[in-house]
Amino acid sequence: MNDYITLGESVILKKGDVLKAVKLLPKKLIVFERMRFVPDNAEGALFGSTFKIDRGGLVLVNQEEVNQEKNAVTQSGQDNRGIVDTHGDSQTLKRECILQMKEEGQSGEQIIGNLVNNSSTFTGKTKFSQTKYVKKKQKKYSSYIQIHKPTARLICKLYINREPAKILNMNLDSISQIVTATNIRQGSKVVVLETCSGMLLALIMERLGLEGCVVNLHVGETPSNLFALSHLNLSEDKWKLINSFPLSQLGPLIAGHPLPSDPLLNAEVEVKDPEMIYSLTHEQDVVVVEEKANLMSQDGNDEPDKDTTSFVNGKRKRHYLTDSEKLAVKIERRKKRHEQKEFAYNCLQKGQMDAIIMACRFHPTPIFMSLMGSLAPSKPFAIYHEYQEPLMELFVQLSVSNSAINLQLCETFMRNYQVLSERTHPHVMMSTGRGYLLTGTKVNKELPSTNKSD
Amino acid sequence: MGFDTSRSNVAYNDLVIVFMGHDSMLPVTVKQGEITQTKFGALKHNELVGHEFGAKFNCTKGWVYILQPTPELWTTTLPHRTQILYAPDIAMITFQLELKPGSVVCESGTGSGSLSHAIIRTVAPTGHLHTVEFNQDRYEKAGVEFENHGLSKNVTIYHRDVINDGFPVENAADAVFLDIPRPDEALPQAAKALKSSGGRICSFSPCIEQTQRFCALLRRPGSGFRDVETIEIVRKSHNVKRVNIPVADIGLGNPEVKQHVLSDKGPLNYAYETGDDLAIGHVIVRTNQEAGKPCKPPKRQKVENVDSQESNSEASGNVQQKKGPEDKGYTAPSATKFGYSFRTCIAPKEIYGHTGYLTFASYCPEVCLDLDWCQ
Ligand SMILES: C[S@@+](CC[C@H](N)C(=O)[O-])C[C@H]1O[C@@H](n2cnc3c(N)ncnc32)[C@H](O)[C@@H]1O
Numbered sequence: 001m002n003d004y005i006t007l008g009e010s011v012i013l014k015k016g017d018v019l020k021a022v023k024l025l026p027k028k029l030i031v032f033e034r035m036r037f038v039p040d041n042a043e044g045a046l047f048g049s050t051f052k053i054d055r056g057g058l059v060l061v062n063q064e065e066v067n068q069e070k071n072a073v074t075q076s077g078q079d080n081r082g083i084v085d086t087h088g089d090s091q092t093l094k095r096e097c098i099l100q101m102k103e104e105g106q107s108g109e110q111i112i113g114n115l116v117n118n119s120s121t122f123t124g125k126t127k128f129s130q131t132k133y134v135k136k137k138q139k140k141y142s143s144y145i146q147i148h149k150p151t152a153r154l155i156c157k158l159y160i161n162r163e164p165a166k167i168l169n170m171n172l173d174s175i176s177q178i179v180t181a182t183n184i185r186q187g188s189k190v191v192v193l194e195t196c197s198g199m200l201l202a203l204i205m206e207r208l209g210l211e212g213c214v215v216n217l218h219v220g221e222t223p224s225n226l227f228a229l230s231h232l233n234l235s236e237d238k239w240k241l242i243n244s245f246p247l248s249q250l251g252p253l254i255a256g257h258p259l260p261s262d263p264l265l266n267a268e269v270e271v272k273d274p275e276m277i278y279s280l281t282h283e284q285d286v287v288v289v290e291e292k293a294n295l296m297s298q299d300g301n302d303e304p305d306k307d308t309t310s311f312v313n314g315k316r317k318r319h320y321l322t323d324s325e326k327l328a329v330k331i332e333r334r335k336k337r338h339e340q341k342e343f344a345y346n347c348l349q350k351g352q353m354d355a356i357i358m359a360c361r362f363h364p365t366p367i368f369m370s371l372m373g374s375l376a377p378s379k380p381f382a383i384y385h386e387y388q389e390p391l392m393e394l395f396v397q398l399s400v401s402n403s404a405i406n407l408q409l410c411e412t413f414m415r416n417y418q419v420l421s422e423r424t425h426p427h428v429m430m431s432t433g434r435g436y437l438l439t440g441t442k443v444n445k446e447l448p449s450t451n452k453s454d
Numbered sequence: 455m456g457f458d459t460s461r462s463n464v465a466y467n468d469l470v471i472v473f474m475g476h477d478s479m480l481p482v483t484v485k486q487g488e489i490t491q492t493k494f495g496a497l498k499h500n501e502l503v504g505h506e507f508g509a510k511f512n513c514t515k516g517w518v519y520i521l522q523p524t525p526e527l528w529t530t531t532l533p534h535r536t537q538i539l540y541a542p543d544i545a546m547i548t549f550q551l552e553l554k555p556g557s558v559v560c561e562s563g564t565g566s567g568s569l570s571h572a573i574i575r576t577v578a579p580t581g582h583l584h585t586v587e588f589n590q591d592r593y594e595k596a597g598v599e600f601e602n603h604g605l606s607k608n609v610t611i612y613h614r615d616v617i618n619d620g621f622p623v624e625n626a627a628d629a630v631f632l633d634i635p636r637p638d639e640a641l642p643q644a645a646k647a648l649k650s651s652g653g654r655i656c657s658f659s660p661c662i663e664q665t666q667r668f669c670a671l672l673r674r675p676g677s678g679f680r681d682v683e684t685i686e687i688v689r690k691s692h693n694v695k696r697v698n699i700p701v702a703d704i705g706l707g708n709p710e711v712k713q714h715v716l717s718d719k720g721p722l723n724y725a726y727e728t729g730d731d732l733a734i735g736h737v738i739v740r741t742n743q744e745a746g747k748p749c750k751p752p753k754r755q756k757v758e759n760v761d762s763q764e765s766n767s768e769a770s771g772n773v774q775q776k777k778g779p780e781d782k783g784y785t786a787p788s789a790t791k792f793g794y795s796f797r798t799c800i801a802p803k804e805i806y807g808h809t810g811y812l813t814f815a816s817y818c819p820e821v822c823l824d825l826d827w828c829q
Contacts (some may be wrong), residue, residue, distance in 0.1 A: 003651040048652055048818040066823050080522075093722045149652075151552050173687055176549035177542060183459065183524040185554035185575050207576065209555025354459060376462060377508025378522045388692075392797055393568055395694045406476050409692045410800060412542055417684040418810065419669040424662060436692075443519050 005042045005049070005147055010231040011062045012148040012158065013103035019158040021150060021231040029056075037145060049148040054143075061345070063146060107266050136432040150231045152203040153184075159199045159228065160431075167196040168359060169385045175200065179207055180384045182355035184288040186211055189353045191371055193217040193247070195360040198228035201242070204357065205229060208241060215344040215353070215374075244337065250370050259345050262338055264331055297347040348374040359384035365394045372403055377444040384437050391438045402445040457523055457575065457603050464502045464520060469603060469733065471527045472497065473519040481523070481531045494518055523603075525571040535592050538568035538631065539658065543691040543809055550814045551629035551654045555580055560627045560647045562586040562616040563634055567596045570609065573631075574600075578608045584622050584647075595714040616640050621647035632657040638667040645678060648817045650812050655679065655817055668813055672745050678819030685812050692799035699775040 002384040005011060005024070013020045014032050022030055024039040027037050041058045044049060111391050145358065148154060159167045178200065184190060186209035193216075194200040202213060216223055223244040249259065285304040347353060353374045358364055381404075385391050391409055416427040457469075460790040464470060464484060472480040474493060483489050488499045493676055495514030502611055505511065507522035521527060526541055539547070547569065553559065564587035573583050574635045587593040593613040600609050612622050616634065618641040621627070630644040637657040655672075659665045662829060667804070672679040716722050 046651065046818075046821050048816070049821045051825050061823060063823050116574060153552050156549075173542060173546060173689075176545040180541065180545040180548060180572060181526060183526065183575065185459070186579055187460070202548075204553075206554045209580070349751060358552070377506055378462075378520075378720075379508070380524065380526075388799055392694050394797060396797065405473055408476070409694060411690045411692065413688040413690065414546075415686045415688075417665075417686065419662075419666055419682075419684045419811075419813070421670060424666055441508070441519075441521060443473075443508060444506065447510050447512060447517070 003149070005045050005047060005048055007043050008360070009045075009233045012150050012154045012231075014146040014148055015144070017161070019154060019161065021155065021158060021228075022102060022332065023231075032145065035145070042147055045147070048146060050144055050146050052143055053145065058145075065352065100421045150233065150234070152206040155202050155228050155231055156158050158200055159197065168197050168361060168384065170196065170199075170359065171412070171414060171431055171435060172382060172413045174384055174435050174437050175203065176319065177410075177412070177437060178357055178359065178382045178384060179203055182357055182380045183436075184208065184355060184357075188355060189213040189215075189347065190355040190357060191215045191217065191353050191374060192356075193360050193367060193371075194225055195362075196228075198225045198230075200359055202228045202232055205232065205234060205238060209236075210237070212241055213347060214242045216348050217250070218244055218246050219247050219332075221246065226338065226420070242352070243340040243344040243347070245341055246248070247367070249341070249345070250348075250367070253345060253348055254370060254373065257387045259338075259341055262334055263335055265338060342405070350374070352376045354379050356381040357385075358382075362400050365389050365397055368394060369397060370402070372442060375442045377442055380441050382437060384435060387434050388436045389434050395438055398440060403441040403442060405443050407438065407440040410439070411435075412437075457525070457571070457605060459522065459524075462506055463506050464497075466503060467602075469523050470502065470507070471521040471523050471531060473521050479521075479527065479531045481528070492518060505729050512593065525575045529568045532568060532591055536563075536565035536567055537660075539566045540568070540689075540806070540809065542687045543658065543812060544569055544572045546685070546687055547656050547658070548572055549777075550812075551631065551656055553577055553629060554582075556579040558584075558623070558626055558627040559629045559631065560584045560586070560621040560623065560644070561631045561633075562621070562640065564592060564596045564611055566592070567599055568632065569633070570596070570600075571603070571605075572656060574605050574608050578605075581608065583609040584612065584627070585609060586612045586614055586616045586621060588613065610740075616643055618706060623647055625650050627653060629654045629656070631655075635664065637664060638671045641668065641671050641677075645817060645819070650819055653817045655815050656718060657813045658810045659813070660808070662811060664812055665811040672813070672815045677732075678822050679817055680822050681817040682813065682815045685814075687807065687812070688805065688807055688809075689806055692801055692802050694797060695800050696795060696797050697800075701794055730820065753756065 007024045007026050010023045013030075013032050015024060018033055020032050022032070024030075024042065026040055027038050029036055031040055035053045037053045037056050037058055041060070042049070045051075047058055050061045052061050053059075058157075091450060156172065160170070160172065164170075182188075182190065182202055184207045186207075188208060189212060190204060190208075192201060192204060192214055201214070202215065202374055208214070216225070226242075229242075252259075262370060268275075318321055348371075351374050353376060355366070356371055358368060358371075358381075359366075364385055368381075368383060383394065388409075395407055395409050398407060415430055418425055418427060419428065455544060456640065466486055468484045470482055470484060472482050472490070472492060478493070480490070480492060482497070482499075484499045484502055486500065490497045490499070494516030495512070497513050502511065502520060507604055507783070508521060509516050509520055513560060522525050525544075529538065529541060529544065532538070551557075551559070551574045553573060555577060558581055559577060561570060561573065561583060562585065566587040567585075568622045570583060570585050577583060585596070587596060590613065593611060600606055600611065610622070611712065616632075617636065617639045621630070624646055624770055627647045628673050629648060630647055632640055632655075634640060637659060648655065657665070657668050661667065669682055669684060671677065672682045704715075706715060714720055
């Protein structure tokens with residue numbers, strides 16, 4: 001991926017502290033923080049650029065423009081002695097006027113300028129409180145946004161800020177430790193069970209680089225945790241590193257049962273346009289579309305929609321499928337899934353995996369103890385859980401089983417600071433950082449035969 | 455060699471970590487004919503060769519585990535030549551600097567190489583770490599370590615003063631990390647090293663004054679930096695222990711009194727059940743009692759042999775040296791006449807309550823607007 005914004009790819013929108021991941025599609029309306037715009041004009045700008053929303057489109061903002069706005073704020077008092085408590089009447093500009101300004105198409109900055117000019121107390125305030133005032137208003141009316149390159153860091157931040165419940169209330173410190181404690185690097189073969197919308201998978205995929213292998217364990221028929229991943233603009237080759245495997249096959253695997261075969265895979269279907277079937281089943285976007293569909297239909301039904309949508313080079317295509325084509329798509333998807341399952345099955349069975357990572361809402365002990373056999377000796381694991389007690393149990397089970405050492409049950413505490421001259425202090429609001437991490441290293445509890453003497 | 459995770463058996467010249475307990479590990483380079491003395495007796499190197507990593511291994515007076523080194527194990531065992539960074543800070547730094555395979559990173563100073571090992575692991579095999587250290591001795595020792603650990607392909611160490619001489623690359627780094635006493639003075643050098651199309655920077659400072667100066671510079675209009683953020687991380691590691699607290703006698707000797715207090719109408723009707731001649735609290739936590747329903751056959755939890763000694767050994771995470779009675783696995787909290795027994799997490803008396811302030815920012819000189827009307 002390069003340094004420039006490209007239509008057809010996912011990006012992270014940022015306004016103040018608010019982040020959102022979206023796919024930029026030509027002429028496709030984006031709604032973000034009560035702003036609506038089409039992204040077309042952003043194409044070709046450097047990632048990190050700032051844009052203004054103007055008449056439903058994006059306009060690149062430059063420094064001079066900003067300076068003009070800034071100069072609107074000049075005079076300031078020295079301290080608070082001139083401040084009169086006006087009980088909210090200090091703003092002479094009425095709500096209706098603000099709305100009218102908006103309708104007239106005034107920019108957020110113009111509105112702020114007006115607010116400032118009409119605030120009877122503004123010039124009496126200190127520079128600091130003026131700034132605070134402007135910032136408060138800025139937050140509300142400013143129409144500047146930034147467009148950033150999607151990285152695992154931003155995706156994690158986004159989930160932490162917007163959907164903490166979907167990621168088991170995990171915090172940045174737990175997230176970051178999971179991938180270092182398990183020594184994830186290019187080429188790692190890692191078993192993952194996460195019910196965090198794919199946020200952890202996104203970070204793992206970023207750390208794997210171009211090679212490696214992920215066995216992605218999931219409940220139900222199809223994985224439902226690829227959503228966050230879809231925003232990383234992964235190449236098809238990288239998607240191939242992920243091999244999904246249903247948890248319900250773990251017991252049979254340990255008991256030595258082969259994977260059940262799928263009778264549908266042997267069906268013969270006539271296909272008019274094999275290329276389209278291929279693109280429908282091999283494009284990352286389809287995975288997402290498919291996944292959305294799966295999220296909606298409880299049983300993970302893989303019946304393709306009547307009008308399946310796919311995106312080719314950023315252009316949306318609608319496909320009207322005949323019955324046999326629908327079946328072909330279904331078979332092709334099942335085939336792909338079955339291949340993945342087989343690959344994952346072999347990985348788990350060989351017992352040569354490099355790491356196990358778990359962050360799920362389930363009771364961890366039965367799952368983890370069943371996975372231990374797939375991990376090679378001397379390799380690390382990390383298990384996150386929202387609650388301490390299940391990890392305490394697993395801690396004890398592991399130490400009693402003699403199959404793991406270096407066990408550590410940790411809780412991290414992260415504090416953000418405001419660092420400004422004469423005004424440095426911890427942030428008033430701090431995340432409570434719910435969640436616990438159990439890490440350790442697998443060992444071989446038997447003495448090697450050559451070393452039995454003593 | 456040692457950090458190559460693709461091999462699974464010990465070979466000569468490998469770095470291995472000899473594990474005797476989670477606070478007792480030893481880095482050892484396996485050499486023909488050499489012997490290392492551990493607290494469990496002599497460990498003959500020749501005998502290690504060919505063994506699988508993660509294997510248990512007999513010494514003369516006990517056994518140890520032979521582990522393949524990881525940057526995290528190295529951090530806990532490396533020879534300290536300076537203050538070093540530890541796992542929680544290292545994890546946050548690699549994450550916030552967005553390091554991944556292929557990243558180009560500049561670091562100063564190298565110090566004891568604790569962070570460097572983690573960076574190299576994450577950017578390998580296609581990325582590179584340029585690390586700058588002005589102390590001759592530390593520069594040489596770290597260089598030898600990188601070489602011995604088989605990391606040379608992905609790291610270059612330079613003997614120079616970063617403030618005066620800068621980093622060895624320009625407009626080339628995806629990330630810069632500073633752990634020096636005056637990070638603000640190295641900021642221009644850091645900016646020069648970073649890619650003008652964008653990058654990340656981090657500075658670690660134990661003291662707030664340095665952090666303040668650094669942040670002020672980052673925030674200066676036209677600096678090219680934005681999204682300045684300062685955080686602090688504290689890790690609390692828990693010991694899992696079984697604890698037994700006594701149940702006080704509230705005067706239930708008289709059977710009539712007891713019956714009254716423990717009856718369905720009494721104050722203690724919810725948690726404990728009395729059997730025919732069981733003392734209060736002896737056994738039985740009512741599990742699924744529904745309100746209003748008579749709780750006929752109460753579910754009984756086996757009385758367990760409470761042994762308060764059991765706890766300490768398992769807390770260390772090192773099971774092998776455990777002397778006390780074997781813990782037969784997890785048990786739920788239980789009450790006996792000897793007390794109420796449960797497992798809990800106990801934080802150590804003292805922890806590293808402060809390591810340093812981590813300041814992060816993004817560098818994007820070409821598109822960085824001075825939107826912060828604050829300054
Ligand atoms: C605290 S240590 C770094 C520890 C390192 N982060 C680690 O994890 O092992 C700081 C190092 O920076 C070096 N140093 C300080 N000022 C420097 C400068 N201006 N140029 C190069 N190195 C410097 C010191 O010699 C010292 O070894």
